[in-house]
Amino acid sequence: MIIQDVIDHLETLAPLNYAEDFDNVGLLVGQKTTKLKGILVTLDTTEPVIDEAIEKKCNLVVSFHPIIFKGLKKLNGSTYVERVVIKAIKHDIAIYSMHTALDNAFHGVNDMIFKQLGLTNKRILIPQKDTIKKLSTYVPIEEVSHVREALFLAGAGHIGNYKNCSFNVEGYGTFCGNEESNPTKGNKGETHTERETKLTVIFPKHLESKILNTLFETHSYEEVAYEIITLDNNNQQIGMGIVGELHSPMDEMDFLNYLKKTMKSDCIKHSMLLGKPINKVAILGGSGSFAIQAAKQAGADVFITSDLKYHDFFTAENQILLADIGHYESEQFTKNLLVAHLTKKITNFAVVLSNTNTNPVKYF
Structure with a gap:
């Protein structure tokens, strides 16, 4: 398992697409291709947390707050942020942060x-605004069930507590391929009329690449006609x-x-x-x-x-x-949430809840 595998699991809980624009989330230190040894989960990444990761042989720190929030112009250890980054790099420890992506998650x-x-x-x-997108495409009638089910499996068609939601209208599509075309319906150079279904589904914006790849893989046409628009509807998730x-x-x-x-x-x-x-x-x-x-x-x-x-x-x-x-x-229970999520997804690597209390505020 590599660090990217852990990131993939974390993004099923809180996709980084939904982090606020001002934030700095994702893999802040280290490389995605590094082989995983162990995971330490914390609220903040401090020097004692890095020491704890070294002691417990964890080479990935999953932190709620990003240790690098503003740009770093130097790395000479003059601030705690610089010292944390230097120590992490020196000991080949990666640091991943979720912050407002997890703030915006329904189960965050x-x-x-x-x-x-x-x-x-x-x-x-x-x-959050502008999180729902709508796909409309045109599919031969005999293929629409296959395409529709594939899009559902890819994550399209969810509205609140309902799944497999779509709208379908039958009609006729026309097209004429040029000499360079290789049509799967009709012949090149001839205008062809095909009975089609206009298939419309919605999907969350972070799945756009997956949805489009699924459409192209399951649709038989050489050139797939489709349109995507962003909806104003509120996403209650x-x-x-x-x-x-x-x-x-x-x-x-x-x-x-x-x-x-x-x-x-x-x-x-x-x-x-x-x-x-x-x-x-x-x-x-x-x-x-x-x-x-x-x-x-x-x-x-x-x-x-x-x-x-x-x-x-x-x-x-x-x-x-x-x-x-x-x-x-x-935010104290956030690290418990992350440990529980990762423990369900990853059973063959240590997922450790940090024992370090990173609260900088004390009460007298």
Whole structure:
């Protein structure tokens, strides 16, 4: 097994296509063709984490946060980022980061908080735009079932909780091949009329190459007519944050105590108590001040996130309870998610959960 094989497994959970534009995700240090020895999973890549990888003979560190976020102009060890990269390269350790690709995944960072709190009725808080594409193609009637099923197997035709979704319209297609053509229907130099089905399916954007390769492999025509457009429809499987509901409403203070205990937070900063029960809960792990308005529009009673500044709490405007549980605390279960995912996919290599606590924030 090589490192690329691990990357392929990770991208079934969180394709990098859905990472935010500002982010730096993927293989940040090392080569995809390197033979795998072991995998260490961590939230952050620090020097102690690299030391742990060396000790446990892991040559791939899967880290949620990217160690290289801004451009590196030198590598002389003057910062912790440079020292980590230097040590990793010196010991042939690769570093792979997922960050906002996993933030936007339906079963990613926020889903872990959702599960820890025992919420129900999950939906995306801020669906990511331009993630759904539509393919339309024209297939001879006797071949359409074969092509359609192949596209379904490749990942097309999924809408929410439904699969194998398509639209089919029968009609007649015409074409005339030139002297260089090799038509599978009709003869070159003659206009041919063929009974065809216009087949339309949707697919997530990260599968475009796979979908097109499947179309070309299964369609009999020498030249396949098709079109792809990007849809404005919201994808309720990809996006920032999650909204869910408690099984039973809770008093505000009871909920905050429950939140503090469940999320192992030493301190929760919160906005003014509103004197109303908590039922609908909005979640966004990591820095989430940008989503306060979305949480209010979703009708959430509380918004759980981190890194809220002084003036952010004013934006609650007596409409919602804001709860800042700490950045590390909001993402702490992410590495458990990654270990569980990789352990199911990879059984013949060690997948190790890092024991290093990388939280840089301490409470007195």
